[in-house]
Amino acid sequence: MKFVIDMNLSPIWVDVFLKNGWEAIHWSTVGANNAPDYEIMGWAKENEYIVFTHDLDFGAILATTQTKAPSVIQIRTQDVTPNALENILFTAIEQHQNLLETGALITIDKHKLRARILPL
DSSP states (O other): OEEEEOTTSOTHHHHHHHHTTOEEEEGGGTSOTTOOHHHHHHHHHHHTOEEEESOTHHHHHHHHHTOOOSOEEEEOSSOOSHHHHHHHHHHHHHHTHHHHHHOEEEEEOSSOEEEEESOO
């Protein structure tokens, strides 16, 4: 699996993904910093990446379009640093790898995790 990290998250996450064995890029290396969310979604779908974001709009796009891809992992906490989220994020990725590969929206906060199969 490959991950594209949204602009609202630090590029530091790329190294964290790599350290945990996953391929990742930050959106700023492939697209415009002010690209609309639907453009990021289209690129991720076309290039078979999973979107990692702190933006709830991606879930809304999935619900509106009824698409099966790309998968999205959205973080719903104030502290979006690797120190705060690394363990829970990579546990969620491993736990739901099959769902992410076939199409899912994974929502993570400090205390719980929810996985929804696409289309929503």
